[in-house]
Amino acid sequence: MTSRTITLANRGGATYSVDARRPLLDTLREQGVDLPYGCKYGGCITCAARLTDGQIDQRRQVALNNRQIANGYIILCVARPLTDCTLEIGVDSHGKLYRNPFADPLEPHELKADIATPKEA
């Protein structure tokens, strides 16, 4: 098994060794990390966390728009660590996840991947 070390910045820097091939939601919960979740297939955002260091593969997620991704959000139920990672977890990491959609609209390049248009130079 290829292992990665996951550091939880907002849980006192606690570290966990996880299987690189499995979703972080599963591998962290199995080690006792209390995480929110909902759909468990990458569609609903409830398990979102913020990646502050490292790289992950979350190609199966369909919940995040490009602004949320730019702000570092990842969907733990489908995210697999490509490197060692540092995360902020739980709703205390959700400060930039939610925004009033009328008061703070998205630019065309900030929409979800399937409808976003490239940012003009």
Add this chain to the structure above:
Amino acid sequence: MECCGPGYASPAEAMKAPREKLLYTIAIYTGTGIQKPDYLCTIDADPESPTYSQVIHRLEMPGIGDELHHMGWNACSSCHDDASMSRRYLIVPGVRSSNLHIVDTIDPRAPQLHKVVEGAEIKARTDLSAPHTVHCLGSEIIISMLGDAKGEAPGGYLHLDKDFNIVGRWERSMGDIPFGYDFWYQPRHNVMASSEWAAPNTFMPGFDLEEVGHLKYGRRIHLWDFEKREPKQTFYLGEDGLIPLEVRFHHDPDSTHGFCGAALSANIIHWWKDGAGDWQWEKIIDVENEPHPEWPIPVPGVISVILISMDDRFLYFCNWLHGDIRQYNIEDPHNPVLTGQVWMGGLLDRAPEVNGVRVTGGPQMIQLSLDGKRLYVTTSLFSTWDNQFYPEIRTNGGCMLMVNCDTETGGMEIDPGFVVDFGKEPNGPSRCHETRYPGGDCTSDIWV
């Protein structure tokens, strides 16, 4: 007719039922940061009781993250003549988990979990997810499912037998329907109406306004051939019908009149069968957007729910972002007359505090007593959408209020003696959503 099945022989009989003394209300922790299951509350609604206006029982679901939302009975007046049936089991779906919780109310004050139909099994056997509206159908049950197993639209309809076994897909075809949401059927006219929210993968993460323009949200109402189980006609509502949600036919089973609230357009849509036998539709109410000091554009009402009194005389709806509940006399369904309005919460700051409780969120789900005199209101819409529009709900929780309704000439008034503050729940602030009563209510029963 002597009869011993569930419900009532007619809407008029339902109106004579004893007053509701218990309410069942959904409360959620999904999306709140509190790592506890969502739960079903029993609320004491008997003014003679010492625990009136309090939560007297909490039934926790087995796991976290379901997002309980709407619910429905195993049986209603549609099998009033079937003595083998009783209104005993409440089907309580989780939108995010797709789990169906079957709750036994044989002890009405303390419902217990009977069984769980697992979301994974539903997905595997029917390729459906995200359960929403539950209607009993004679002795069987159908549930609108808003997505396929991957959360893409249009989903379809899950068919359960009376013992909650999965029969399969109810519909023969979804035709060209792009999205599902709510539905209601009127069997004497062989018709079902359904509305459109969005794919679960679109609405579950929250609301991006731009996705409306990209046609990710609905703008149609569909009429079905109920017996053939396939759509037969679509009303394209366009800009007048953006995000059409709750669908209600008249309770009178002989009527063809039905209504739907278009949430984002903040319009009420009315349809009926004309003298030539053709189905027609029109917009009958248009709620004006309201200016807001901090918004670049005026605030739409966002009609999150509609409801019709059991005598079909009054239409109620909530403007979740404005913060008002309205009552219209619809005795002439083409020409509704505004007869009552009350304010609670909302973004326009008209009534930030009611009965000593700071109202976070706006009026959202409503349930009316069978006699039409008491309207129970809760304030949470959907966890992610709450978090966008009313982020303080995370610490304040939701609340339930009661509105006294004048059924003679019309009029509404918030009852000063009833408030349930979900900000003070034992495990921390939760959010309350749909309400039902043990004996049936104004959105649970259909007459065949």
